[in-house]
Amino acid sequence: MYEAAGAADAPLYVYGINQFMTIKVAADHGKFGRLRYVTENFQLLQGLTWVAFGGAFFLFSAEKVPGVPLPWLLGLSGVGLLFASYWYFPKYYERRFGSVESKTPSNAQFLTLMLVLLFMIFFGRAVGRYANSAASEISNETHRMIRDPDHRANLLPVLFWFVLLFLGASSKSPALSRLRVAFDCGCLFCWTGVLTILPIRYPEVTQQTLWRIVNAGWLGITIMLVGLYDHVMLVRLLPKRHRTKDDE
Amino acid sequence: MNDRQNTVFLPSRLVHEPARLAILTVLSSCASADFVFLQNVTELSKGNLSVQLTNLEKAGLVLIKKEIIDRKMRTSMSLTKRGASEIEAYWKTMDAIRARMIGQQRRSSRRQQSIPFRPRYQQS
Numbered sequence: 001m002y003e004a005a006g007a008a009d010a011p012l013y014v015y016g017i018n019q020f021m022t023i024k025v026a027a028d029h030g031k032f033g034r035l036r037y038v039t040e041n042f043q044l045l046q047g048l049t050w051v052a053f054g055g056a057f058f059l060f061s062a063e064k065v066p067g068v069p070l071p072w073l074l075g076l077s078g079v080g081l082l083f084a085s086y087w088y089f090p091k092y093y094e095r096r097f098g099s100v101e102s103k104t105p106s107n108a109q110f111l112t113l114m115l116v117l118l119f120m121i122f123f124g125r126a127v128g129r130y131a132n133s134a135a136s137e138i139s140n141e142t143h144r145m146i147r148d149p150d151h152r153a154n155l156l157p158v159l160f161w162f163v164l165l166f167l168g169a170s171s172k173s174p175a176l177s178r179l180r181v182a183f184d185c186g187c188l189f190c191w192t193g194v195l196t197i198l199p200i201r202y203p204e205v206t207q208q209t210l211w212r213i214v215n216a217g218w219l220g221i222t223i224m225l226v227g228l229y230d231h232v233m234l235v236r237l238l239p240k241r242h243r244t245k246d247d248e
Numbered sequence: 249m250n251d252r253q254n255t256v257f258l259p260s261r262l263v264h265e266p267a268r269l270a271i272l273t274v275l276s277s278c279a280s281a282d283f284v285f286l287q288n289v290t291e292l293s294k295g296n297l298s299v300q301l302t303n304l305e306k307a308g309l310v311l312i313k314k315e316i317i318d319r320k321m322r323t324s325m326s327l328t329k330r331g332a333s334e335i336e337a338y339w340k341t342m343d344a345i346r347a348r349m350i351g352q353q354r355r356s357s358r359r360q361q362s363i364p365f366r367p368r369y370q371q372s
Binding site: 031032035036038039040042097098099100101102103104238 | 277284289
């Protein structure tokens with residue numbers, strides 16, 4: 001360990017310990033923040049896995065919509081996508097980016113999880129009954145407020161994207177957070193337009209098969225969009241390296 | 249202000265190097281990582297990464313494990329307890345230095361004058 005006396009009035013640069021690195025570079029939290037972010041969230045950022053899973057979810061929802069042609073084909077494609085999300089994409093990411101073993105949860109986190117599970121086992125039904133009635137009351141009230149007593153508008157995607165927007169805004173990395181907030185805002189406006197405002201202004205749109213499919217499969221489409229965003233983010237954070245002589 | 253208040257502890261030479269610091273930062277954020285991931289995330293060449301890892305292993309900061317999975321050699325790295333405490337101490341030192349320097353900059357901008365820096369290194 002080295003000590004530099006009289007540094008109270010020092011400028012930012014401290015040479016001597018290493019000519020090629022200054023304290024300013026070492027304290028560059030942006031670069032090291034990126035390293036930490038990618039490593040900690042590597043499993044979550046494997047977006048194509050989520051795209052395939054969301055696609056399967058969308059197809060399973062779409063096959064139940066009346067009037068959809070060849071529903072059995074949609075179901076079969078959904079099963080194919082599920083297999084791809086479980087078998088193919090994790091191996092693809094391992095081949096391309098390598099693999100990381102996440103940190104095991106701490107004792108406190110494990111204890112919290114166990115307490116939540118125990119609570120749900122003993123009080124889950126009561127909480128569920130209360131939550132159901134409260135949710136339906138809130139839903140009825142909200143639909144009355146937006147002059148939609150027939151419940152044509154779907155408010156769940158809006159609520160869901162609000163939650164995602166909040167999570168994106170509270171991200172640790174400000175640069176990543178700004179992009180995420182912009183993406184979430186875009187998706188929130190689109191979903192609000194298509195599934196909330198459109199059926200209130202033009203009620204006849206709810207009779208169309210395309211709108212019904214989108215309305216039924218909004219969660220699948222949402223998972224696909226988030227997955228696609230995460231994949232693009234991962235590719236930007238870990239760009240493909242050009243091979244050097246040293247690599248051979 | 250006395251000498252003790254003016255003292256800034258500088259971090260260890262082994263950790264305070266961009267490539268090694270990047271490797272240790274990545275490994276401190278996970279249980280273990282393989283060679284390919286480390287190479288991608290740190291953007292180092294194979295040779296450079298290999299040399300830095302060997303140095304860190306010799307210093308007892310990193311544990312290198314080689315195993316054969318599906319007839320392929322897989323090299324995975326993890327931090328030792330000493331490595332984890334070294335990198336934690338490093339970032340604490342850096343944060344302290346940064347906080348102190350921000351304070352100095354504010355003070356010096358108030359005074360509107362610069363005082364030359366004369367570092368004095370002592371091996372403890």
